[in-house]
Amino acid sequence: MQYLLLIYAAEAQWSTMTEEQGAKMMAEYGAFTQSIIASENYKGGNRLHPVAKATTVRVREGKTVMTDGPFAETKEQLGGYYLIEAADLDEATAIAARIPGARLGSIEVRPIISMG
Amino acid sequence: MLPLAEEQRSLEQIYRDEWGRIVATLIRLLGSFDLAEEAAQQAFSLALERWPKQGIPANPRAWLISTARHKAIDALRRKQRWEDGGDPDEAMRNLAQMPTPALEEETLPFEDDRLRLIFTCCHPALNTEAQVALTLRTLCGLTTEQIAQAFLVPSATMGQRLVRAKQKIRDAGIPYRTPQLADLPERLAAVLLVVYLVFNEGYNSAAEGRALSEEAIRLGRILVELMPQEPEVRGLLALMLLNDARRPARQSDSGDRILLEDQDRSLWNQDRILDGLNLAESALRIGPGPYSVQAAIAAVHSQASNAEKTDWPQIVALYDVLLRMQPSPVVELNRASAVAMAQGYEAGLRLLDELDQRGELPNYHLLPAARADMLRRLGRWKAAAQAYRDALALATPEADRRFLEKRLAEVEAKAD
Numbered sequence: 117m118q119y120l121l122l123i124y125a126a127e128a129q130w131s132t133m134t135e136e137q138g139a140k141m142m143a144e145y146g147a148f149t150q151s152i153i154a155s156e157n158y159k160g161g162n163r164l165h166p167v168a169k170a171t172t173v174r175v176r177e178g179k180t181v182m183t184d185g186p187f188a189e190t191k192e193q194l195g196g197y198y199l200i201e202a203a204d205l206d207e208a209t210a211i212a213a214r215i216p217g218a219r220l221g222s223i224e225v226r227p228i229i230s231m232g
Numbered sequence: 233m234l235p236l237a238e239e240q241r242s243l244e245q246i247y248r249d250e251w252g253r254i255v256a257t258l259i260r261l262l263g264s265f266d267l268a269e270e271a272a273q274q275a276f277s278l279a280l281e282r283w284p285k286q287g288i289p290a291n292p293r294a295w296l297i298s299t300a301r302h303k304a305i306d307a308l309r310r311k312q313r314w315e316d317g318g319d320p321d322e323a324m325r326n327l328a329q330m331p332t333p334a335l336e337e338e339t340l341p342f343e344d345d346r347l348r349l350i351f352t353c354c355h356p357a358l359n360t361e362a363q364v365a366l367t368l369r370t371l372c373g374l375t376t377e378q379i380a381q382a383f384l385v386p387s388a389t390m391g392q393r394l395v396r397a398k399q400k401i402r403d404a405g406i407p408y409r410t411p412q413l414a415d416l417p418e419r420l421a422a423v424l425l426v427v428y429l430v431f432n433e434g435y436n437s438a439a440e441g442r443a444l445s446e447e448a449i450r451l452g453r454i455l456v457e458l459m460p461q462e463p464e465v466r467g468l469l470a471l472m473l474l475n476d477a478r479r480p481a482r483q484s485d486s487g488d489r490i491l492l493e494d495q496d497r498s499l500w501n502q503d504r505i506l507d508g509l510n511l512a513e514s515a516l517r518i519g520p521g522p523y524s525v526q527a528a529i530a531a532v533h534s535q536a537s538n539a540e541k542t543d544w545p546q547i548v549a550l551y552d553v554l555l556r557m558q559p560s561p562v563v564e565l566n567r568a569s570a571v572a573m574a575q576g577y578e579a580g581l582r583l584l585d586e587l588d589q590r591g592e593l594p595n596y597h598l599l600p601a602a603r604a605d606m607l608r609r610l611g612r613w614k615a616a617a618q619a620y621r622d623a624l625a626l627a628t629p630e631a632d633r634r635f636l637e638k639r640l641a642e643v644e645a646k647a648d
Contacts (some may be wrong), residue, residue: 117405191252205357227404 117199117226118159121209124192125221127166144216152200157211192221199228199230243283246292247276249372252454254296260408262304264397265370268613270307275300302563325344346371347410347458350451354361354423355406363426364398366508369394371454372447382433420459424468425521427451430473435479436629444474453496456511466515467524473508477501489631493539522558526552544574561592569602577606597626601636608639613647 133141145163152158167186174181180207186193194219202208205225240299251272258268275296289295310326353366364383368374370491374382380390411419427448434444452469459465471512479493512531515524529550551567564587572580584603593599604619624633 119405202405204405205355206407206411208405209357225404231401 117202117204117208118206118230119202120198120224120226120228121208121212121215122194122224123196123198123215123217123221124190125186126189126191126216129220130166137171141216142152148214148216149198151214152198152211157200159199159201161196164172164194165195166195167193175216195221205226243286246279246288246296247373248450250293250296251276252349252371253371254295254300255373256277256349257306259349259370262308262411263408264323265401267304267307267323269370271300271304272296272621274303278458291451307404326579336471344410346454348408350421350423350455351410352401352406352408354426354460355401356419356422357406358397358400358403360426360429362393362400363422364429365393366397367388367426367451368430368447371451372445378443382437408512410450420462420464423455424464427446428468428472428523432476435475436631440557442479445472445479448472449476462520463515463518464521464523466511466518467521469525470508470511470515471523471529473504473511473531474527474534477504477508477534483631484627487631489635492533497536497538500534509534518551520557525554525557529554543572544570548574561587561590565593565602567595572606577609581606581610597628597632599623600626601632604636605641606641608643615648616643 130138130213147157149161170184170186171183172183172187174183198211198215198216200208200211202211205227208227212218212225217223256266259265260269262268262271274616279292279296283289291593305324350367350371353370354363358366368379368382369376376391376394378388380387383390393517430443430451431448433450434442434446435500437444449469449472452465455462455465456469461557477500478492480496480501481497481499482490484490508527509531512524512527515521515530520528529547532543532547532550547570548567551563551570555567564630565584568580568583568587571583581603585598587593588599588603600619600622603614604623607613607616607619614633617640620636620643624636624640628636
């Protein structure tokens with residue numbers, strides 16, 4: 117089964133980190149990513165620019181409406197994701213718990229609808 | 233051949249005993265909750281039809297499983313591929329290999345299946361309401377209507393709850409297995425909590441609630457059977473048995489609640505007390521935990537032939553232990569009541585006032601109720617009346633309301 121692991125955190129946290137803490141975090145992410153590649157769970161993943169760089173697109177009655185920012189103001193913002201292959205939810209949540217961001221924010225584990 | 237009425241009662245008993253086992257095994261073989269329930273349902277329907285005419289078979293379980301297996305195979309043949317996401321070919325293979333239980337007793341695979349089932353029903357990915365509903369439906373065989381009635385929820389709502397829970401298990405890939413050893417303590421705690429919730433729901437409602445308490449006790453017994461080395465499983469069963477033993481004495485004919493100190497102890501169920509005492513003792517020996525300590529407290533009450541003989545200092549000491557394990561304002565409240573009995577109402581009142589000031593139990597009616605009781609016993613009528621009013625102002629069960637209103641009237645009369 118495939119799952120999308122959505123990494124949410126209050127963006128403000130990143131700005132309160134020192135350079136050293138930031139670098140440590142990046143190193144942990146690097147190690148984590150390598151480990152799930154090695155275990156053949158990794159299918160993809162990316163870090164996202166902060167929501168200030170987001171643009172929201174809606175099409176209503178044939179008109180495209182574009183707004184600056186995320187789809188909604190939320191306490192925690194989507195900062196990145198992993199796409200993984202896992203045998204079941206237990207394996208997926210165990211992987212999610214190892215994401216460095218899980219200590220600071222929330223990881224939403226979403227099962228992917230398999231087409232076909 | 234048995235007369236019809238007796239057979240139907242026996243079938244009822246057989247249903248109670250076998251439903252959970254059969255469904256648990258079928259889920260493993262078929263990979264689908266719905267298919268398993270359907271097959272089990274059909275097997276029991278056929279039994280209801282055939283057994284009154286043909287007599288109850290020598291091994292009802294084997295008959296039921298064999299029949300359910302055939303029904304499942306029929307269902308699989310009809311479906312090329314089903315929405316459940318399961319694999320019909322694999323299910324067919326599993327069914328073909330399924331051992332028919334011989335005439336001798338329980339074999340391990342069947343017991344493991346009920347453990348798989350209960351841990352799956354109580355998986356943390358499901359919310360508590362869903363856990364409770366699914367456990368009662370699949371392990372206890374209660375109908376949707378029965379569960380809905382027990383929790384005072386419309387049938388359709390409960391039906392939806394069950395459907396959504398099963399869909400989540402399927403779509404999110406909740407696995408059908410017992411947890412890894414590392415996860416066991418937390419996962420077991422969730423299972424015990426569900427069982428305890430079911431018990432309390434039954435314990436706090438009147439006669440109708442009895443069925444739920446019985447289901448909880450039955451689940452408790454199954455868990456002790458399947459996990460004999462776990463002390464808290466024993467502790468919970470002990471607690472439920474010891475509490476339930478008092479049921480015959482808890483309500484007056486008019487439906488009013490009778491307090492522990494006023495109960496006719498000759499009405500207490502001594503078999504359950506003995507059972508509970510033994511379980512509490514063995515639990516504490518293996519390793520004390522919150523449920524077994526609560527059971528120990530209940531045991532102290534059970535061993536007092538009348539209220540005056542209650543060993544309150546012992547109860548206070550047990551609450552001290554419980555508080556260390558599980559610090560909580562509710563436990564502190566209960567301890568304060570015990571302190572009042574052991575050391576005097578002033579001492580108890582001091583603790584309650586402190587608790588009240590901390591504001592950790594803002595909507596819990598039992599706190600002002602306890603204060604009211606102590607104030608009443610100290611003859612402080614006006615303060616007691618106010619406290620009773622405070623208690624009534626918060627949401628309370630009907631039985632408690634009647635009791636509190638009566639007390640309020642008493643102290644108001646004295647205050648004049």
